[in-house]
Amino acid sequence: MHAYATNKKRKTIIIILLFIGMTLSYIDKASINVAIIPIQKELQLNSLESGFVLSIFFFSYAFMHLLGGWLTDKYGSRKVLVLSILAFSLFTTFTSFAWSFASLLLFRFLFGIGEGSVFPASIRSISDNFPENERGRASSFFLSAQTFGGAIGSVTIGVLVVSLGWRSMFVSIGIIGVLVAWAFWVYLKSPADAQINNAKQNQKKVSYKKVFKTNNFWKLFFTKFFSNIVNWGMISWMPSYLVNKGLDLLSVSALMSIPYLASFLMFNVNGWILDKYMSGREKYLAVAGSISSGVFLYMMFNATSVTLGIIYMTFNAISIAFIGTSLYTMVIKYSPKELTGSVTGLVSFGGQIAGGISPVVIGFVLTLFKGSYNAASWFLITAALAGAIASITIKNKVKETKEDVLIEHSF
Incomplete structure (x- = not known):
């Protein structure tokens, strides 16, 4: 018998806190993408070095998805979330002290270690507190925090970098993170946590091998x-x-917020669609998203104007939203509850490894082809189509009657 949060106010507090935590996490994570422009000039980095700076975070971040998922299943989501948010906020602040390529790599690597546990711990918290018929909407709202963070972050980071400089920008968002960690410690705890922890101890253990x-x-x-x-x-x-x-930096920051806002809306629409109409058929959203992503990438890189390029970029972002909501809804709804954090961490591990590979590969391609984005565009298009092939092979869920069904019978 699972101990879900039954009080509506309590569930609202939980999902809003998780939304805020992920929003901040994404702002901190994506801030380097705007800051790298002045950093590149100040520290005299070439495209390949900049690619490594953009990528290094993902490797430590990916590792911590694995460890963070295990820690969450062992110690509970609240402790892991507080420590993780506090750690990545401090390492964000440390980034402001970078004086060379090597020091910047080190601080970004440490930042990834700090942030890597937030996602699996948040997904576990949703699984613990929301019944299955609410998890599609809850997870989609939580996932939409990434695009909300991208929307407000792209503008905010651009303004802070231009007005205060990139070093002060990192200090500012680091201080905000410490305050958010305090809020998690104070408000995420409830009497229901003891019931949830007792339920976890009584659940049947499932081997990682399965x-x-x-x-x-x-x-x-x-x-x-x-x-x-x-x-x-x-x-x-x-x-x-x-x-x-x-385009200038402020204009770029404003334009980049448009795809994020569209994705934010689509994430939440997807959650409603998944819960109401797509139960057991979630994979088809991932398939549609992967194929349409490849199409819109091609159109974007061949656009005849910046306006058309932003429009196609926005549709590509919406396509990616289809993929994210369907994948994690399947994980939350149907994986063994006692391993939700670990399963999430393992699936996310693959995504974060890709996040580490992609920027550095593009940086290498740009260096090799003297700044031309043509080869880089085909690299991304090929990846989108490969995702379509992977997603079409997912077996549809056949719902079981037992809640503690093993994962190999769950999809």
Whole structure:
């Protein structure tokens, strides 16, 4: 018998806190994509070095998704969330002290270690507190925080960098993070936590081997991997791409908020669609998102104007939203409850490895082809189509009667 949060006010507090935490996490994570433009000039970095700076975070971040998922299942989401938010906020502040390429790499690597546990701990908190028929909407609202953070962050970070400089920008958002960590510690605790912890101790343990052996696990893993190749390739290099088109930094920051806002709306619409109409057929949103992403990427890189390019970029962002909501809804709804954090961490691990690979590959391609984005565009398009192939092979869910069904029978 699972102990969900039954009080509506309590569930509202939980999901709003998780939304705020993920929003801040995404702002901190994406801030380097705008800041890299003045950093590149001040520290005299070339495109390949900038690519490493954009990528290094993802490797430590990916590792902590694995460890963070395990820590969450062992110690509970509240403790892990507080420590993680506090850690990544401090390392964000440390980034302001970077004086060289090597020091910048070190601080970004440490930042990834600090932030990596936030996502699996948040997903576990949703699984603990929301019944299955509410998890599509809850997870989609939580996931939409990434795009909300991107929307407000792209504008805010651009303004802070121009007005205060990139060093003061990192200090400012780091201080905000410490305050958010305090809020999590104070407001996330409730009497229900004791019931949830007792329920976890009584649940049947499921071996990690049964996670790795399931065919659908690897299909979800690679769908997430290829979608993040596209997502983080776009997020990391689009500000520089638009600046190369002749736009100033503030204009780029404002334009980048448009795809984020569209994705924010689509994430929440997707949650309603998944819960009401797509139960057991969630994979079709991922398939549609992967194919349409490839189409809109091609159109964007061949657009005849900046306006058309932003329109196609927005539709590409919406396509990626289809993928994210469907994948994590499947994980939350149907994976064993006692391993939700671990399963989430493992699937996200694939996505974050892709996030580390994509920016540096694009940086290498740009260096190799003397700044031309043509080859980079085909790299992203190929990844989108590979994601479509991975997602179409996912087996549809056949709902079981027992809640503690093993993962290999869950999809």
